Amino acid sequence: MKILADTHTHTIASTHAYSTVIEMARAAADAGLEAIAVTDHGMRLPDAPHSWHFHNLKNIPREICGVKILYGIEANILDLDGNIDPLEEEIYKRLDIVNASIHSPCYSGTGDDHTSAYLSIVNNPFVDIICHSGTATYPYDYERIVKLAKKNNKLIEINNHSFAVRKSSIPNCRRIAELCKEYSTGIVVTSDAHICFDLGDYTKALDMLEEIDFPEELIMNRSLKTLEEFFEEKGKPLFRWQM
Ligand SMILES: [Zn+2]
Numbered sequence: 001m002k003i004l005a006d007t008h009t010h011t012i013a014s015t016h017a018y019s020t021v022i023e024m025a026r027a028a029a030d031a032g033l034e035a036i037a038v039t040d041h042g043m044r045l046p047d048a049p050h051s052w053h054f055h056n057l058k059n060i061p062r063e064i065c066g067v068k069i070l071y072g073i074e075a076n077i078l079d080l081d082g083n084i085d086p087l088e089e090e091i092y093k094r095l096d097i098v099n100a101s102i103h104s105p106c107y108s109g110t111g112d113d114h115t116s117a118y119l120s121i122v123n124n125p126f127v128d129i130i131c132h133s134g135t136a137t138y139p140y141d142y143e144r145i146v147k148l149a150k151k152n153n154k155l156i157e158i159n160n161h162s163f164a165v166r167k168s169s170i171p172n173c174r175r176i177a178e179l180c181k182e183y184s185t186g187i188v189v190t191s192d193a194h195i196c197f198d199l200g201d202y203t204k205a206l207d208m209l210e211e212i213d214f215p216e217e218l219i220m221n222r223s224l225k226t227l228e229e230f231f232e233e234k235g236k237p238l239f240r241w242q243m
């Protein structure tokens, strides 16, 4: 099983990441990737770029070192109502990949059930992918959200980085993947790379998927073509924001 289009990566625009777009593209080319999405943090996280970063993404060439570049954001899920960083709707509509994640520094939801936050997110028309949601701190009704994700054309991320930095989430990631298999919900496998050297290694996530005999056809970013087909079918073709 191979992953050729990484939908979750960071550049120095997020200050706790350490590579430029060019370094990321070059490393992606070396790793044999076809595409990467540049998805720096939404403005509410303390390390994030100014909103102008997202307004201006079209200045990045669509191909660098032979690797296609997708414009994106890792938006923050801000509360139990599922609000995300306040960017103009126009910008959210233009971005190829809108990831949505809970990050503790800017999430105000409390209690021991975060289903309502994810329910709003899975109904948010701008969001494409629900990221690293296996985090043990923020449990939710996985079955309900995975089913609704399928219905609403959202993808669920299996984040390879979580296997290293969010170890307590591993059993939850497995459970989420099992449910995606059961309900035929599409997933993406990503690096969430914060430095170029982390691109192209999806081993831990793929090992887990292999263990549960996860169907390859549900991994939508196994190639750029399959990712493009998914977004085309949902009426939001990639690469539509041109100079
Ligand atoms: Zn994140």
Ligand SMILES: [Zn+2]
Pocket (backbone or CB within 6 Å): 008, 010, 074, 192
């Ligand atoms: Zn990230």
